[in-house]
Amino acid sequence: MNYQIELRHLHYFKVLAEELHFRRAAERLFIAQPGLSRQIKQLEEFYQTPLFLRDKRNVSLTNAGVYLKNEVDFLFNHLNSIKTQVEKIAEGKITSLKLGFIGSAVQAILPELLANLKHQQPLIDITLNELSNEIQLEMLLKNELDFGFVRIKETPIGLQSISILTDHFALVVPKSHPLAKTKKVNLQDFKQESFILFSKEYSKSYYELVMSIFQDQGFQPHVALKTVNALSIFNLVAQGIGIAIVPSSLKKGYHTHVDFLELQHIPQRTTLSLLWNQNNRNPGIELLLEILKKICPKES
Incomplete structure (x- = not known):
């Protein structure tokens, strides 16, 4: 093997794994279909295993391909996060934070938390998304959210949590x-x-x-x-x-x-909790947690 795997190989794999169709994937990538096939073949030779099952009508992922897709999705999400953080630092901002929440978080803690966060870091960028618990968990595991305010029974592996408020x-x-x-x-x-x-x-x-x-x-x-x-x-x-x-x-x-x-x-009783990915390296994570510990209400 006289080549090394580059980021473009993983990008091509990601698009094909999403499309599961060589022609459509090649069109998205603006390359010829034979070129895409060649890149995927190189990737399979590098990993020494098939990543796709192909016949004349269908393309599907092998078990190895499913695993690689999850890892590649995580990788590209992290790369996008790095780009965002570098841009914010260049603008003189500490970071940007993406927060998911359910409606009860707005009444319980969120306004006070955001006010304190903005007071300490006026230039911080904050994006708020009202999302269901299940979607927040999925996005947190993929590092597509930095924090999530949820009501769940158990914290999934890979995430950390703090109890905010226990309600009757x-x-x-x-x-x-x-x-x-x-x-x-x-x-x-x-x-x-x-x-x-x-x-x-x-x-x-x-x-x-x-x-x-x-x-x-x-x-x-x-x-x-x-x-x-x-x-x-x-x-x-x-x-x-x-x-x-x-x-x-x-x-x-x-x-x-x-x-x-x-x-x-x-x-x-139902508990509102704050969750985040333990592998998330966003510099704003610790800042928000420090503020939260100061203002978090006692459980009722």
């Missing part, structure tokens, strides 16, 4: 509901109601936790609608479509025509 739950009802002003909530009184819940796409473990509330109460709820957006839930409840169960902290910051009935007597 609250029942959300229209202000016109006959039991809206009740002091002591009995969920049995609501078992004939339609419920609007956060969907499994929001978080599978969170959804299962909420369903365990109903299991303890001995009834299966009629779920009218599912969504991943808190404000949508509140607006639907206000319009009489159903009632909801949400983390109690969500009652802060939303001005909607609903009442929150506290469910402090049930054992279920």
